[in-house]
Amino acid sequence: MLTSRRPSSRLLPSIALLAGAVIWGLIWYPYRAIEAAGMGGVTATFITYGLAFLFGLIPLWPVLRRTRPSFWLVALALAAAGTNLGYVLGTLDGVVMRVLLLFYLSPLWTVLLSRLLLGERLSRAGAGVIALSLAGAFVMLWRPELGLPWPQGSAEWMGLGAGVCFALANVLIRRTAHIEIEQKVMAVFLGVIAVAPVAAWLRGEAPLQQFAAIGADTWLLLALIGGVLLLVNLVVQYGITFLSANAAIALFLFELVVAAISSWWLAGEVMGLKEWVGGAMIIAASLFSGHLEPERTDHNVEDAPRSSVQVDVLDDRSRL
Numbered sequence: 001m002l003t004s005r006r007p008s009s010r011l012l013p014s015i016a017l018l019a020g021a022v023i024w025g026l027i028w029y030p031y032r033a034i035e036a037a038g039m040g041g042v043t044a045t046f047i048t049y050g051l052a053f054l055f056g057l058i059p060l061w062p063v064l065r066r067t068r069p070s071f072w073l074v075a076l077a078l079a080a081a082g083t084n085l086g087y088v089l090g091t092l093d094g095v096v097m098r099v100l101l102l103f104y105l106s107p108l109w110t111v112l113l114s115r116l117l118l119g120e121r122l123s124r125a126g127a128g129v130i131a132l133s134l135a136g137a138f139v140m141l142w143r144p145e146l147g148l149p150w151p152q153g154s155a156e157w158m159g160l161g162a163g164v165c166f167a168l169a170n171v172l173i174r175r176t177a178h179i180e181i182e183q184k185v186m187a188v189f190l191g192v193i194a195v196a197p198v199a200a201w202l203r204g205e206a207p208l209q210q211f212a213a214i215g216a217d218t219w220l221l222l223a224l225i226g227g228v229l230l231l232v233n234l235v236v237q238y239g240i241t242f243l244s245a246n247a248a249i250a251l252f253l254f255e256l257v258v259a260a261i262s263s264w265w266l267a268g269e270v271m272g273l274k275e276w277v278g279g280a281m282i283i284a285a286s287l288f289s290g291h292l293e294p295e296r297t298d299h300n301v302e303d304a305p306r307s308s309v310q311v312d313v314l315d316d317r318s319r320l
Contacts, residue, residue, distance in 0.1 A: 016239030025258025028091035040205035046196035051226025053189035077191030086162025094155025096263035108133035109167030140278025
């Protein structure tokens with residue numbers, strides 16, 4: 001269970017978020033190893049999130065048994081499914097850093113979706129986030145010989161789409177502040193489990209054939225990823241609960257540092273100057289987005305119910 005008691009310092013929540021950033025910056029690699037062993041990305045995602053759900057049933061059951069059907073919870077599960085599947089498939093098929101930088105356009109979509117779904121007015125700061133995000137994407141994607149600066153290939157489109165789903169999930173999390181964290185984490189897993197078979201059919205994967213084709217070592221890796229997914233989602237939720245949005249965003253952007261190093265070291269991927277410049281602008285927009293809402297006070301955190309202590313931009317990666 002996640003504790004609602006505020007820690008004596010910010011050290012432990014900060015370590016929790018840094019640990020989450022490291023995991024999400026590296027998790028693309030074991031999925032590539034599983035794909036190399038003969039299992040498609042959608043099938044692997046279905047199994048790992050299914051195992052994460054099963055691993056969480058016993059320890060989280062006291063909270064889960066109080067879950068009530070909710071339209072918003074279903075919407076959150078579907079948005080998170082798009083986030084998770086888009087992230088895995090994008091990083092499997094494309095250049096990891098380009099996919100993740102397109103994913104990190106999510107503050108742009110968060111501002112727009114907050115206006116549409118929550119009725120929030122677009123402030124000058126929000127307009128600045130939009131402008132800086134779009135400018136960064138324009139610089140990174142611009143290739144005169146290809147015309148308009150659109151994402152190139154399905155992997156980059158999946159990274160962009162995953163970022164849109166991530167932003168939608170963030171907005172829905174704010175809309176579902178009355179639902180407990182554990183319930184939302186498990187709903188995310190169920191969303192992936194429900195959507196993955198459809199995605200596998202669309203991609204022409206044959207899950208049953210792949211089950212029999214892989215060895216025991218691959219199954220062990222799948223089980224390990226499932227356990228890590230459960231732990232990292234709960235740990236990250238703990239860190240976000242007790243840190244301001246500003247601090248959470250800054251710490252989570254460490255994922256890009258880990259991804260840049262790991263994609264260079266493990267996959268030999270190197271980005272050019274314009275990718276770094278555009279990426280820096282997107283990162284700056286993400287950092288700036290953390291200042292769109294006032295920081296929470298100690299009184300707010302201690303007095304609010306655990307399930308209502310939420311953060312705007314990075315509340316439930318639950319890849320999220």
